[in-house]
Amino acid sequence: METYNNIVLERLPRHLKRYVVAQRYERYTALDQALWRYVMRQNYSFLKDVAYYPYIPGLKKAGLSIATIPNLQDMNDSLKLIGWGAVTVDGFIPPAAFMEFQAHRVLVIAADIRQLEHIEYTPAPDIIHESSGHAPIIGEPDYAAYLQYFGEVGTKALSSGKDFELYEAIRYLSILKEHATTTEVELAEAEKNLQIIQDNMGEPSEMALLSRLHWWTVEYGLIGDLHNPKIYGAGLLSSIGESASCMQEDVPKLPYSLNAIEYAYDITKPQPQLFVTPDFEHLKIVLDKFADTMAFRVGGKLSVDKAIDCRAVCTVQYSSGLQVSGVFKLANTDQNLSYIQTQGPTALAFAGKQLEGHGIDYHSEGFGSPVGNLRGADQDLEDFDAVTLIQYGIVEGQQCLLNFASGITVVGTVQLIVRQFDKIVLISFTACEVYRNDGKEVYFRPEWGIYDMAVGTEIISVFAGAADKDAYETLEEHPGQASFSMTNETEDVKLVNLHAAIRNLRDKGFDQEAWLYIFNLLGPENADHWLGLVELFEIAWANNAEELAHLAEVRLLKFVTLYPHLKKLIDDGLRVAKEEALLNNQ
Template sequence: METYGNPVLERLPLHLKRFIVPQYYERYTAIDQAVWRYVMRQNYAYLRDIAYYPYIPGLRKAGLSIEQIPDLRAMNDSLKQIGWGAATVDGFIPPAAFMEFQAYRVLVVAADIRQIEHIEYTPAPDIIHESSGHAPIIGEPEYAEYLQYFGEIGTKAMFSEKDFELYEAIRNLSILKESNRTTAEQLAAAEKQLTVIQDNMGEPSEMALLSRLHWWTVEYGLIGTIANPKIYGAGLLSSIGESASCMRIEVPKLPYCLSALAYSYDITKPQPQLFVTPDFKHLRHVLDQFADTMSFRIGGKIGLEKAIACKNPCTLVYSSGLQVTGVFQAGIASTEIQYIKTVGPTALAYADKQLEGHGKTYHAAGFGSPVGLLLDAEKAMENFDEADLERYGIEIDERAFLTFASGIEVRGVVRSIVRQNQKIQLITLSPCQVVDSKTCQILFDPEWGTYDMAVGEKIVSVFCGAADKEAYEQGTAVSATRTVIQELDPQSRAKDQLYGMIRKKRIGEERDVTLAEIYHSIKRDFPIDWLAYIETLEMAIHDEDLPLADEIEKQLQDIINAHQHLTKLILDGVHLAKNDQIALLLGE
């Protein structure tokens, strides 16, 4: 993995590095560069008045140029100066991974760029959204801290099984929409699949709700007052269409608070309302309000139920500090958890580091253990001193008979006692039998081997994923659905060569072909390519070739007459070419 000499990237754990892909800068075509340039010129000119004030200087801080798609090396050279980094990934990555990158102060940048057909708004993550949207604003310290803190909270959020299905469906649809090889049948099938999943999600999970807060702040947030809001959300900053339309009075502006959780969102449509925060400190306050309701802070039976519903590896944390990672099944519980149970590979850890000898290979068949106090005990077993252990008959190589207040009985020979930070966390017994005396159910039999009993009065935290991700998640695969690399047919290659010629003409590298000849090539071979005309018009005005400029404008008007949906894109491009606002802005 290329780290570009950025220590922020060098510190990334291995389980995140597997999502990173090379940028392959040479794959960007001349058309791609023109798309980037058009969007950035429009953003640069328009957002100066409606974006939160650090945006324009933030572009420079992030190592971004309006003239060319950013190179990740240049971005990292700039971002590392403010303690951040950037890495390229393949489209949508799982929300938990996205959040964890954010917690490590790394912006994940989709390596691809939108097609010209999606120049105003892309259904898939792309380098315009991630770099020109997210990167400039992180130069603001309070916002950068919020972004990192959100990532830390997000890594703990509980998923539901449906969330995983929804992620794969959204990723698949976004890839199909951006591919020039997708058939109408494939698109219809993917849209139908997504609709079916969305209509049957059930109660939203912690991650689903947290994603809403992320959407209405990081992606589509406004800051200031209801009467005079400014844009700071990356989705708006990178959308030349919605950054304008969102400021209309018809789009309601609501005060940002926890009630934003009630508003779901659709990534394929303009947002029906937006939320305004008075400042970035308020964002953290609202996030903390929600975090106080999450399983990683409250634990208990509610957290265990969410872990069971997840059907993917989660971590339960005992009050002793012992962490149990695995796929949880229903154990024994009334008002409180009495016995936990996992199925399949399970690992034990402390302070997010796997305990030696207690990895998922050793606990390959699952794990089960009581939770709670011993019967008539005055204090939790995790706090027992040597006298307490002796009083309850818990001594090495001696047979112990432990009865929990829940009715669970553990009978066996004690082989070892593990302490961490002056708390007992694990007692190993062999041979051992564990029985629920209330139901006479055998929970562990001596024939099954050695019994490792977790120690703790309560489950104080539950979160999605592994405690020690490096140890537990080795070999975990990323999504099998990959972004499609666009293939250029002969006509597309010819168009790209023409765009390359336009680009060279603008920077003074093409002297053998006149601007008029380029214009006539566009008119002959690609008569409705509005972006090629806009770039040529810009040069004609700059060269004071007014007859050619007038002729190009007439061609653009003909395109508007035949293709009304292109009206705003064309008129915005003409306006900017005539007013040369970029030169003025660069001189600020």
């Protein structure tokens, strides 16, 4: 993985590095560069008045410019000065991974760039949204702190099986919408499938609710006075369509509070309402209120039940500090939590580091253990000293019988007692049997081998993923380059070459003959020619070639007649070019 000489990236854990791809800057075409330039010029023209953070200073702090698509080396050279970094990924990555990157102060930037037909907004991640939206405001310390803190909380959030289905459906639909070869039938089928999943989600999970807070703040947040707010959300900062429409009075502006979790969102449509926070500290207060309801802070049976519903790798932490990571299943139907059980590969850890000899190879078929106090004990087993251990017959090499207050019995020969920081976290037995005294359940039999019993009075925390992800996860090789599947496979080669000629005209100086040659190739038979004509108008206007500028403007007006949906884009392009030339001549 390329780290761009940025220590923030060098410190990324291995399991996150597998999502990173090479940017391959040479794959961006002249049309891509023109698209970036148009969006950024429009953004600055509008956002300089409505964005919370001064847009140009923010761009410079993040190593961005209006003129060209950002290079990851330039971004990291700038971002590392404020303790952040940036990496490129190939489109969507799982929400948990996205959150964890954020917790490590790393911006995740999709390497692809949207198609021309989606210049105002794209539901799929792209370099315009991720870099021009998220990066400029990172220079605001209070916001950067909130973003990192959100990542830390989000990394712990439990998902549900339905969440994964929804994620895949949204991901697939977004890619279809951005791909030029998608048919109407394919699109309709994907939209229908997404709607079916959305209509049958059931009770929203922690991650689903947390993603709403993320959406209404990090992506679509407003800040300041309720009646005259400023934009700070990346989705708005990077959308030349919605950044303007969202400020209209018919889009309700609501005070930001924990009630925002009641508002679901649709990534493919403009937002029906937005939330306004008075300051970034308020965002952290609201996030803390929600975090107090999450399983990683609550623990107990309800939190373990959430982990079971998750159907993915989670971690439960005993009061002793022992962490058990795996896919959890129902172990008992009691009102109180008396036993935990995983299925498949499981690992044991302490303070986020895997215990030696207790990885997924050793516990390949699952792990189970009681939770609670020994019957009649006046202190927790995890706190037993050497004398108390002897009193209860817990001596290495000797057989002992442990009766838990929950009605579970463990009987076997003690093989090993494991301590961490003066806490007993694990006791291993041979010739061991574990069962309920009522005879309803046998959890372990002597012929199954060594029984490793976790020690702890209660489950104090439950969170998503493994405690030691680098040790737990299978680190498959991830492709080291971006697919660029959205745009470059379908771009019109002639159109790309025309934009290359236009860029050459701008970079090497104005040439009337070259201008006319390109102009004559940009006819109204192709709707996509509008952007090239806007650029030609801009070049002519900036060079006081009024007759040529008039030619381009007249042709653009014909485009508006033929393609009414282009009216706003063309009008805005002409307006910004004239405004910029006026400012330069003052």
